[in-house]
Amino acid sequence: VFALTAPCGSSMSELPLVHELPAETNMLVRHKFTMLVALVGITAMGTLALVLQGNIDGLGERLESLHADALVPMHEAQKMENALNRMNRITLETLVGVKKEAAASEGLKSRTAFQAGLNKFENEFSLASQPAMQGLLAKYGALQSQLAQESAAVAEIRRDFPLALAGADEITDLARSGKLDEANSRYGGLGVVFDRLSSATDVLFLLQVEQGSFASRENGAALRATTTRLWTTVVILLVVGIPIVYFAATVLLRPFRLLEAGSEQIAKGNYSHTVQIRSADEFGRLASAINVM
Numbered sequence: 696v697f698a699l700t701a702p703c704g705s706s707m708s709e710l711p712l713v714h715e716l717p718a719e720t721n722m723l724v725r726h727k728f729t730m731l732v733a734l735v736g737i738t739a740m741g742t743l744a745l746v747l748q749g750n751i752d753g754l755g756e757r758l759e760s761l762h763a764d765a766l767v768p769m770h771e772a773q774k775m776e777n778a779l780n781r782m783n784r785i786t787l788e789t790l791v792g793v794k795k796e797a798a799a800s801e802g803l804k805s806r807t808a809f810q811a812g813l814n815k816f817e818n819e820f821s822l823a824s825q826p827a828m829q830g831l832l833a834k835y836g837a838l839q840s841q842l843a844q845e846s847a848a849v850a851e852i853r854r855d856f857p858l859a860l861a862g863a864d865e866i867t868d869l870a871r872s873g874k875l876d877e878a879n880s881r882y883g884g885l886g887v888v889f890d891r892l893s894s895a896t897d898v899l900f901l902l903q904v905e906q907g908s909f910a911s912r913e914n915g916a917a918l919r920a921t922t923t924r925l926w927t928t929v930v931i932l933l934v935v936g937i938p939i940v941y942f943a944a945t946v947l948l949r950p951f952r953l954l955e956a957g958s959e960q961i962a963k964g965n966y967s968h969t970v971q972i973r974s975a976d977e978f979g980r981l982a983s984a985i986n987v988m
Contacts, residue, residue, distance in 0.1 A: 735940055739932050768820035769903035771812055776896045778809035783889045786863045789870050790878055802867075806860060813852060816899065821845060828906055835909050841902055848898040851891060859888045950978035957985055 785802040822829055822842055832838035862885035869878035950972050957970035972982035 735936055739936060742928060742932060766903075766907060768816065769900060769907065771816050771820060772896060772900040772903055775809055775812040775816070776893065776900065778805045778812065779889065779892055779896060781805040782809065782859065782863065783886075786866055786882065786885065789867050790875065790882060802863070809856070813849075813856070817849060821849070828910075831909055831913060832906065835912075837905070837909065841905070844898055845902055848895040848902075851895040855888050855892050855895070859885065859892060862888060950974065950982070954978065954981060954985070957982070961985070961988075 782802060782805045785805065818824065822832070822838075822845055829838055832841055862881065866878045866881050866885060869875075869881065953970055953972055957968060960968035969986045970982040972979050
């Protein structure tokens, strides 16, 4: 082989085995593959991150809305119900003479708590102050029904609460004056007022439960949409990414075919054949060595 390929008067040590190229152009094949994998990976992860970020932000906002528009008002309605029950219990304790002084102090606290809860509910948690919840209820066709029930319940509470206070004060005064029979007879009418107030506060509580149910359905739909978008993105990345990787790999591995063809030509005795690889990576160096041989 040396006799056929070495120029006259040349020794093997004088033959350049590879063509020297500037160091800055010498990108090895492993570097190219590393860059390709890194590029595909970064693109895929970045796309998934963007999709997930947008959907997670939207889901977080919906969860905050559920807490602010349904769970907190539900808690306030329950507090009003508890205060009302304490007022009724204290009135009964006054009739039987149980802890009169402590009952009076607790009764005042319960009245204050109920009034504060009602004011807070009207100012902060009514449907009129929650446009986001109005939109959600309108979507499910429940807005008008909820508005009517809430308005009727609040109006009933506003009407009956002063009557309950006046009746409780009257019964307390009668009991302290020793007129227990008259106080007991008056409690029958007061009990009806307390029942109406309890029913009205129950309506407010149940309305919040229904709103929470609608919000939960909306959050479930948002979660399913997030899952669908995620899998859709994965499929798109696969559909687009696989051809890109295949094409890039074909381009990167093309020198293998050229080296294979060149080796076959040399094996057949065609020593004039040259391998046309111009890159400065491992393939280019091997092609240069084969061409020299």
